[in-house]
Amino acid sequence: MDPSKAITAGSAGDRSAEDDRRTVAADRDDRRDETLVAQVLDGNQRAFEALLVRHEPRVLRVLRLLGVPPADREDVAQEVFVRVFRFLGGFKPGNPFAGWVYRITVNAVHDYRGRVGRRRRDEAEWMPGLEEVVSNEGLPERLDRGMDLRRQLELALNVLSERERAVFVLRELEGLSTREVARSLGITGVTVRRHLGRARRSLQRALEEAGSAKKTDFR
Amino acid sequence: MRPRKATKTNRNRSETLDRALGAWHASEGSSEALSAEARDAIFNEFRRLHASGGRPAAHQSLFLPATRWAWGAAVPILALSLLVGSVLLTQGPYDRGVLVSPHPRVEVSKAGENVVFVIQNGHRSHTVSKSTDPASVGSAETFTTTTGRFDDRLDSGTDIVYYRID
Numbered sequence: 001m002d003p004s005k006a007i008t009a010g011s012a013g014d015r016s017a018e019d020d021r022r023t024v025a026a027d028r029d030d031r032r033d034e035t036l037v038a039q040v041l042d043g044n045q046r047a048f049e050a051l052l053v054r055h056e057p058r059v060l061r062v063l064r065l066l067g068v069p070p071a072d073r074e075d076v077a078q079e080v081f082v083r084v085f086r087f088l089g090g091f092k093p094g095n096p097f098a099g100w101v102y103r104i105t106v107n108a109v110h111d112y113r114g115r116v117g118r119r120r121r122d123e124a125e126w127m128p129g130l131e132e133v134v135s136n137e138g139l140p141e142r143l144d145r146g147m148d149l150r151r152q153l154e155l156a157l158n159v160l161s162e163r164e165r166a167v168f169v170l171r172e173l174e175g176l177s178t179r180e181v182a183r184s185l186g187i188t189g190v191t192v193r194r195h196l197g198r199a200r201r202s203l204q205r206a207l208e209e210a211g212s213a214k215k216t217d218f219r
Numbered sequence: 220m221r222p223r224k225a226t227k228t229n230r231n232r233s234e235t236l237d238r239a240l241g242a243w244h245a246s247e248g249s250s251e252a253l254s255a256e257a258r259d260a261i262f263n264e265f266r267r268l269h270a271s272g273g274r275p276a277a278h279q280s281l282f283l284p285a286t287r288w289a290w291g292a293a294v295p296i297l298a299l300s301l302l303v304g305s306v307l308l309t310q311g312p313y314d315r316g317v318l319v320s321p322h323p324r325v326e327v328s329k330a331g332e333n334v335v336f337v338i339q340n341g342h343r344s345h346t347v348s349k350s351t352d353p354a355s356v357g358s359a360e361t362f363t364t365t366t367g368r369f370d371d372r373l374d375s376g377t378d379i380v381y382y383r384i385d
Contacts, residue, residue: 207236
């Protein structure tokens, strides 16, 4: 079965039930996070370890999607968790802890890009994302090398600006609501929707061009 | 016909991305994890910060009990000060913030060929009348000053000149 159909198939009732299950699970996660945060603030290192284990897959995934190369990913993740610990006192209970971690992660990536950009301004070594992409020029041709759709999509993220990419990743891939994305990035909901629309159009174009290039090759 | 064609194109465009998103969500089950070295580095940093007193402080309101009492006591004092100040400024010996003496002082001096009157009573406007006849000085030629200072050129001769300042 086509995986995309597995996602899009299903009645409205099924989707609603699934949404409800997700909401309940998210609430339970938030409560668990808040308990752990309170324990960390009391000096409990085990609680910090538990927080790290709970959130490290998410942080690493977002770092990958935001284009941090594998060689630097753990360093940036380390920076994220140190910031999480340092600024834990600023976390306001009642808000989703995951959203707060997203915000710190996006900020850490922004700082990382700034550092790398300054260091390698005149070099072509810095590539946001996968190593084989040297620039966004000719990206559709690169997308055409028999990649699966998932890999194509992640590679196509390189056509987006930093802000568009962050919005698209959080909204479409991480599944946050527009409001949560806005809060995580410190922008308005209108700006989120504008960046999302632009990002979707750019990605559609990149993926379509890759698809048409592939068809041309087959003739 | 054209709108239908455009809609179909848009749907096709959207389908390309939606299919990719569907594929991404269907296959994104991998749970990435930090290496043991990276975790150790984070925990070492945690311990270092903790030992150096760099542990995060819980979110606390600035309004601790003592602060609350201090602010609470300051509010009536501040309100009373504002009240007294406003009363003095509007009804006391002040006019728009300038001291108004109940006994205005007038200083007269000669500066070169001029006689100078300085009226110290709060920069109110004044009418100055001038005449050589004390009986008609009120209806003589008048000048208005708003700065509290009035200059007049001295006449030569032996006549006495009378000034009236209202």
